Amino acid sequence: MDVKNFNTIPETLPIKKIVKETDSIWTFQFEYELGSKPGQFVMLWIPGVDEKPFSIAYDGGDEFWLTIAKVGEATEELFKLKEGDLVGLRGPFGNGYSWSKGEHLVLLAGGYGAAPLYGLARAAVEDGCKVDFVVGARSDSMLLYEDRVGELGGNVKYHAATDDGSKGHKGYNTEVLEEILAKESGVSQIYACGPEMMMKRAAEIARDKGIKSELALERYMKCGFGVCGQCCVDDSGICVCKEGTVFEGERALGFSEFGKYHRDSVGRKVEW
Amino acid sequence: MKLHTNMANLKVNFCGVEFENPTVLASGVLGVTAASLKRVVEMGAGGVTTKSIWMEEHKGHKNPTMFGTEHFFLNAVGLSDAGIEKARGLFAEYGEPAGSGAENVRPAPVIASIVAGKQSEFADLTEEIVKLQPDIIEVNISCPNVEDEMGIPFACDLLQAAEVTKVVKRKLDELESKIPMIVKLSPNVPNIGRIAKACAEEGADGFCAINTIGPGMVIDLKTRKPILANRVGGVSGPAIKPVAVKCVNDIWKATGLPIIGTGGVLTGEDAVEMMMAGATLVGMGTMVYYRDAAGFGEVVQEMDKWCDENGVGDVGDVVGTIS
Numbered sequence: 005m006d007v008k009n010f011n012t013i014p015e016t017l018p019i020k021k022i023v024k025e026t027d028s029i030w031t032f033q034f035e036y037e038l039g040s041k042p043g044q045f046v047m048l049w050i051p052g053v054d055e056k057p058f059s060i061a062y063d064g065g066d067e068f069w070l071t072i073a074k075v076g077e078a079t080e081e082l083f084k085l086k087e088g089d090l091v092g093l094r095g096p097f098g099n100g101y102s103w104s105k106g107e108h109l110v111l112l113a114g115g116y117g118a119a120p121l122y123g124l125a126r127a128a129v130e131d132g133c134k135v136d137f138v139v140g141a142r143s144d145s146m147l148l149y150e151d152r153v154g155e156l157g158g159n160v161k162y163h164a165a166t167d168d169g170s171k172g173h174k175g176y177n178t179e180v181l182e183e184i185l186a187k188e189s190g191v192s193q194i195y196a197c198g199p200e201m202m203m204k205r206a207a208e209i210a211r212d213k214g215i216k217s218e219l220a221l222e223r224y225m226k227c228g229f230g231v232c233g234q235c236c237v238d239d240s241g242i243c244v245c246k247e248g249t250v251f252e253g254e255r256a257l258g259f260s261e262f263g264k265y266h267r268d269s270v271g272r273k274v275e276w
Numbered sequence: 277m278k279l280h281t282n283m284a285n286l287k288v289n290f291c292g293v294e295f296e297n298p299t300v301l302a303s304g305v306l307g308v309t310a311a312s313l314k315r316v317v318e319m320g321a322g323g324v325t326t327k328s329i330w331m332e333e334h335k336g337h338k339n340p341t342m343f344g345t346e347h348f349f350l351n352a353v354g355l356s357d358a359g360i361e362k363a364r365g366l367f368a369e370y371g372e373p374a375g376s377g378a379e380n381v382r383p384a385p386v387i388a389s390i391v392a393g394k395q396s397e398f399a400d401l402t403e404e405i406v407k408l409q410p411d412i413i414e415v416n417i418s419c420p421n422v423e424d425e426m427g428i429p430f431a432c433d434l435l436q437a438a439e440v441t442k443v444v445k446r447k448l449d450e451l452e453s454k455i456p457m458i459v460k461l462s463p464n465v466p467n468i469g470r471i472a473k474a475c476a477e478e479g480a481d482g483f484c485a486i487n488t489i490g491p492g493m494v495i496d497l498k499t500r501k502p503i504l505a506n507r508v509g510g511v512s513g514p515a516i517k518p519v520a521v522k523c524v525n526d527i528w529k530a531t532g533l534p535i536i537g538t539g540g541v542l543t544g545e546d547a548v549e550m551m552m553a554g555a556t557l558v559g560m561g562t563m564v565y566y567r568d569a570a571g572f573g574e575v576v577q578e579m580d581k582w583c584d585e586n587g588v589g590d591v592g593d594v595v596g597t598i599s
Contacts, residue, residue, distance in 0.1 A: 055339035233306040241315030
């Protein structure tokens with residue numbers, strides 16, 4: 005896959021390993037030098053079925069992971085595949101997150117957002133950063149990546165928030181974010197990945213505290229590389245796939261559609 | 277937005293519509309929303325074409341729908357669109373025609389691309405589109421990606437192409453509309469000049485040529501599957517420019533009518549070449565894959581530079597000057 009030389013024909017490769025996080029959330033691991041940065045995504049081709057964008061959960065140089073939820077037709081078919089079966093890959097696309105060495109970062113994950121933020125946490129920790137990793141989910145069985153985050157060592161603290169109170173704080177992960185910011189004064193940046201309304205709240209909290217934030221926006225995509233125009237947001241008209249998917253919180257708050265609507269496969273506005 | 281040095285005149289009049297420069301965003305690229313179209317104008321395009329509009333919602337094909345190499349681009353998006361209702365919203369957001377005195381004026385001319393499955397359906401669609409006051413109507417009868425549903429494109433058959441042109445022209449006359457109407461032609465025919473002439477005789481004011489070539493196909497060696505979900509798709513990009521230039525020249529010789537020359541144009545020199553072949557405006561779509569939307573401003577600067585270096589004071593003087 006040589007995106008820099010304009011080659012975006014999918015590269016076909018076998019699934020190396022499948023790790024079942026839950027019944028409906030699996031991590032697909034590949035042996036491949038993807039060359040991605042935390043926060044980027046790939047277009048995954050399920051041959052004969054469909055091709056969809058997925059955030060990269062982790063890129064270890066010679067391997068990378070995608071953590072995917074079985075939510076529709078395409079992922080139903082993907083979940084029928086076994087280790088050794090072939091899938092196609094285009095990418096990496098998107099701009100990725102940014103951080104500096106030795107900073108104190110707070111990562112806020114809603115549901116599946118925990119996976120790409122894990123990749124960020126792991127890279128940030130290697131840069132000497134201190135990380136508060138906050139995950140929100142409906143119940144403790146849906147809290148992703150808790151063990152893996154635990155393995156990142158003493159500089160990473162895992163906080164859980166569950167709707168039903170089965171683990172950690174009973175309520176929203178944004179409430180945990182507010183608690184952390186109330187106690188800690190040296191937080192450099194907040195990163196949010198998950199449902200748009202959660203990310204909007206996180207950006208507002210960050211703005212109130214005068215702290216920078218980065219959000220990973222999600223929009224319907226066809227090409228992933230800035231041509232089809234499906235993922236363009238109002239009213240700036242920029243493509244989420246090309247100038248994002250990661251945007252500074254202030255900038256995202258300035259998009260007229262952010263937190264209000266997105267568009268479907270035929271370009272119709274759909275409210276969140 | 278003026279990005280060029282303004283040493284040569286780059287303004288062009290196409291069917292009575294003024295363009296600040298000869299570059300136009302081709303249909304199917306960055307044309308789903310008004311915000312995206314406006315951004316392309318900010319980046320330097322002289323005009324923009326919407327993604328093809330249907331009367332009713334039309335789902336496109338599943339993915340993969342597009343990918344490219346340094347030589348060519350392949351797509352089978354399948355003319356996805358939300359229908360005329362969404363188009364109304366797009367036009368309201370994009371702005372009112374120039375000279376209307378309205379507060380929200382369009383940043384540049386907008387070409388409404390319209391598409392239908394049956395010739396007769398073009399009549400009602402034309403009526404609805406006229407209400408939105410596009411600067412130009414582009415009749416898309418040449419998409420090669422919907423053969424499974426719609427059969428061979430109308431543009432590949434002289435009588436069918438002429439019939440669609442007649443239906444649209446008749447409706448425009450009935451509505452006493454002065455909006456120019458151009459037909460987007462297909463290169464996948466033995467004699468594009470003859471088809472263009474037939475459309476001209478039925479009232480076309482001009483043409484957009486060419487749509488994509490083929491259809492073409494790319495097969496993945498490991499799975500042995502064609503990559504596009506539609507299996508086949510239209511070919512665009514640098515590899516098709518020679519075919520596009522020749523087609524534009526054929527249409528020019530056959531009709532003498534204004535043409536938006538499209539196909540494989542990536543640079544200012546490519547654009548000049550297209551104009552020499554007979555194009556008055558130059559459409560670019562796949563160029564965005566190689567140079568981003570910012571490529572529009574760069575191409576305009578390159579055209580300006582070519583004009584300066586070659587003693588051309590008005591870029592319009594180049595049209596049809598192939599010897």
